[in-house]
Amino acid sequence: MRYWLFKSEPSTWSWQNQIDKGDEGEEWDGVRNYQARNFMREMKKGDLGFFYHSQKEKSVVGIVEVIAEVHQDSTTDDERWECVDIKAVSTVPNPVSLEMIKTDPRLAEMVLVKNSRLSVQPVTEHEWQAILSIGGVKN
DNA sequence: GCCAACGTTGGC
DNA sequence: GCCAACGTTGGC
Numbered sequence: 001m002r003y004w005l006f007k008s009e010p011s012t013w014s015w016q017n018q019i020d021k022g023d024e025g026e027e028w029d030g031v032r033n034y035q036a037r038n039f040m041r042e043m044k045k046g047d048l049g050f051f052y053h054s055q056k057e058k059s060v061v062g063i064v065e066v067i068a069e070v071h072q073d074s075t076t077d078d079e080r081w082e083c084v085d086i087k088a089v090s091t092v093p094n095p096v097s098l099e100m101i102k103t104d105p106r107l108a109e110m111v112l113v114k115n116s117r118l119s120v121q122p123v124t125e126h127e128w129q130a131i132l133s134i135g136g137v138k139n
Numbered sequence: 140g141c142c143a144a145c146g147t148t149g150g151c
Numbered sequence: 152g153c154c155a156a157c158g159t160t161g162g163c
Contacts, residue, residue, distance in 0.1 A: 009161090032159095033146075054161060098162080117145060117160050141163085148157080 003123040004039065004049035005112060006064060006086065015051050015061045018088045025067045025087030028120070029075045036120035040084045041070045049086065050123060050131065052112070059095035060131055064088055092135040106130045 006028060008014070018026065031037055043066045051062035068085035101107045107130055111121040123131075132139065 007161090035146090058162075115145085116162065119160085143162095144160090146157105146159085148155100150155090151153090 002042070002044070002047050003125065003128040004043065004047060004066075005052055005060075005121045005123050006049050007052045007054050007112075007119045007121075009055050010053045010057060011055070015053065015088070015091070018051060018062065018064065018086075019091070021087065023087055025085045027068075027071075027074060027085045028083045029073045031073070031083055031119060032081060033119060035118055037080075037082060039120045039122060040082065043069060043084050045069055048089070048128075050092075050128075051088070057095070058098040060101075060135060061092055061095045062088055063090045063092065063137065090137065092137055094134070094136045096131050096135045100134060101131075104130065104134070 028040070031040070045066055045068065047066040049064045049066065050060045051064050052060050064086040066084050067087050070082045070084050072079065073081040073083045098112070101110060102113055107113070107127055110123070110127055111118060
């Protein structure tokens with residue numbers, strides 16, 4: 001099982017929007033970046049991910065699960081663009097801010113820090129555990 | 140609102 | 152196949 005991070009501007013698609021979708025989930029559409037798409041191609045059903053709010057909040061606010069593997073992005077006919085479906089699993093009790101991530105040596109190598117523009121990115125098991133712990137998420 | 144970093148496009 | 156120009160993202 002692998003771990004990921006999904007980034008979204010709350011004004012476009014927020015954690016609350018994701019929660020409202022419940023177990024039905026929603027496709028992670030609109031990605032128009034090859035690197036991000038390639039990561040989605042690697043995702044398996046059951047993989048977990050962080051839901052990160054960019055822009056104003058800049059925090060990991062939730063945990064999501066991949067519920068459908070890669071398929072055509074329904075918002076375009078362009079066959080280059082594919083996406084997965086994800087659903088909300090739980091809310092992070094203490095959102096983990098970018099500032100905290102940057103100052104924690106365990107998280108200094110995160111893609112979020114290294115390549116802030118990538119909207120879908122892999123997270124290592126160690127990074128996953130560290131953020132769960134900082135965020136007060138019970139395993 | 141600015142701008143650095145990065146990705147994509149298109150002319151050659 | 153290179154690279155200049157341009158567009159977008161996201162932190163500050």
